[in-house]
Amino acid sequence: MVLFRLFSFLLGYVALVVRGDSLEKFVNMAASRGIFLWDITRLGQDKVKVRVRIPEVHSLRHIARATGSRFNITERRGLPFVFNRLKKRKLLAIGSVVFLVTLYILSSFVWFIDVTGTDKLSKAEVQRIAAEAGLKRGVLKQQLDTKLVEKNIRDKIPAVAWVGVRVEGTRVVIEIAERKLVPVEPNKGPAHIVATKAGLIKEVLVLRGQAAVKEGDTVLPGQILISGEIKEEVKPEETNQPLPEGQEPPEPKYISHFVQAKGMVRARVWYEGYGECSLSETREKFSGQQKTSVRIKFGSKEIIISGPKDSPYQHFEVKQIVKALPKWRNIEIPVELITLQYREKVIERINHGPSGAKQIAGQKALQEAKAKLPKDAKITEQRLEEVKTGRPEDLVRIKAFVETVEDIGEMKPFKPTEEEKY
Structure with a gap:
């Protein structure tokens, strides 16, 4: 059935509405003379719709006269009718052919290069090294050696553990897997625990260091919470001799030990x-209705292929998608495929x-x-x-x-x- 429909499309076919009192006789005579009718649908007591190939329409006229019937063509389908329409719109036909031929030629080149999987590496650096091996925009896909590009990237970027290059149409994707670097050990020198924000201290847990605040204290950002400096009092040597009259006892002396403070300070923060x-207020929302207009633009001339010329809605949002041919050797082809999507909006008042x-x-x-x-x-x-x-x-x-x-x-x-x- 698929081959039959394809063959019919190539030859061209029409839909006929036949009227008369001897419709069964009309169909039987057509079948007896080798004329194949399909999609036969009765539309009324004296009316039937059929489909038939173009070369057999002339023979049906004799059968119609013989059975006292008459018919008229309601639909025309197939390649011959497409060619006839294109003859009337020569500019569109020429432009379409030029567009397809140009698209076929340009599809043989690489126009887009994407790098995925990079975290610390620069994508621009990966693309630069790939260009040294021949992977750059505008290169013929047949001249591209993906294995050479992979080897060049591995050799010149030691941080790359694995690299893969695959071609997807006019796009080349470079997949990178970076080496896992050993994390640098954190600072082991003395350190305080300081406040990152203002708050009211609720709990202090010291694992190493000396608490500088207590529960109920209000602290500000940058204030020391747990000090990395531990002070110990140096006790003076004990003597049995009393201090002379009027002499003050010596001030206590301290010695400091410095550690990396560790602990948790929880606070109430607002x-x-x-x-x-x-x-x-007035709100806008989409109604779900949408119309799409497709156009081809040659320089300053625009031809509508399908859809409305302007938006059919009073309130709407329009989304424009433009697909243009990429430049090739600084030559820009002024052909664009423009798709306009009109989405209807409904305005409602909410109290x-x-x-x-x-x-x-x-x-x-x-x-x-x-x-x-x-x-x-x-x-x-x-x-x-x-x-x-x-x-x-x-x-x-x-x-x-x-x-x-x-x-x-x-x-x-x-x-x-x-x-x-x-």
């Missing part, structure tokens, strides 16, 4: 967010009311405040507060306050001075 919402507007504004404020939270933060309290401006307005303003308990410490290395060492 975040703020702001949101607002109108009591009523939130005071309670609805407060709810929406509160959600916005909480969303803004929570966006500032770190991943390990534990929310302990959240509240909303309406902002009053003192004047009537069609707007609700809300502030959100979120309280969390989180570890606010981070390590900060330091170098002890000569005086601190002794």
Whole structure:
């Protein structure tokens, strides 16, 4: 059946509506004379629709006269009719042929080079080394040696563990797998634990170092929480002789030991967010209706292939997709395939009311405040507060306050001075 339809398309066929009182006789006489009719559909008491190839239409005229029937052509399909339409639009035909031939020629070249899998390596550096092996834009795909490109990249970039080059049409993809480097050991010198943000201390756990704050203290960013300097008092030598009258006892002396502080300091931290919402607003949304227009542009002339000339909707959004032939040896071919997608919009008026507007504004404020939270933060309290401006307005303003308990410490290395060492 597929071969039959393909052969019919090449020869061309038409759809006929036959009218008369002897329709069965018309069909039987056509079959007896070797004329094949298909897709026979009865449209009424004296009307039937059939399809037949173009060369056999002339023979059907004799059968129609013999049976007292008449017919007219309602559809024309097939290659001959396509050629007839193209003859009337010579510019379109020539442009289409030029476009297809040019597209076929340009598809033999490499126009796009993509690098995937890079993390620390520069994509531009990989493309530069690949170009040294012959992989660059405008090169013929038949002249490209992918094995040579892979070898050149492996030899000149030691950080590459594996490389693969594959050709996909006019696009070449270079896949890179980088070597896993041994991580550099963190600083082992003395360091403090300092505050990254302001807060109220809730818990201090010291594993190494000396606590510089206690529960209930308020701290600011950069303040030392756990010190990497441990001070020990040097006790003076004990003597049985009393101090002379009027002489003060000597001030205590300390010796410092420097370590890399380690521990956890959890604090109560507050975040703020702001949101607002109108009591009523106008919104646009897509209705789901869409029309597409396809055009070919030759220089400044544009020919519509299918779809409407302008948007059929009053309110709409248009998306334009332009596909142009890439430059070849600084030669630019002024042929573009333009697709315009018109999506219909529906405008609606929404009345939130005071309670609805407060709810929406509160959600916005909480969303803004929570966006500032770190991943390990534990929310302990959240509240909303309406902002009053003192004047009537069609707007609700809300502030959100979120309280969390989180570890606010981070390590900060330091170098002890000569005086601190002794």
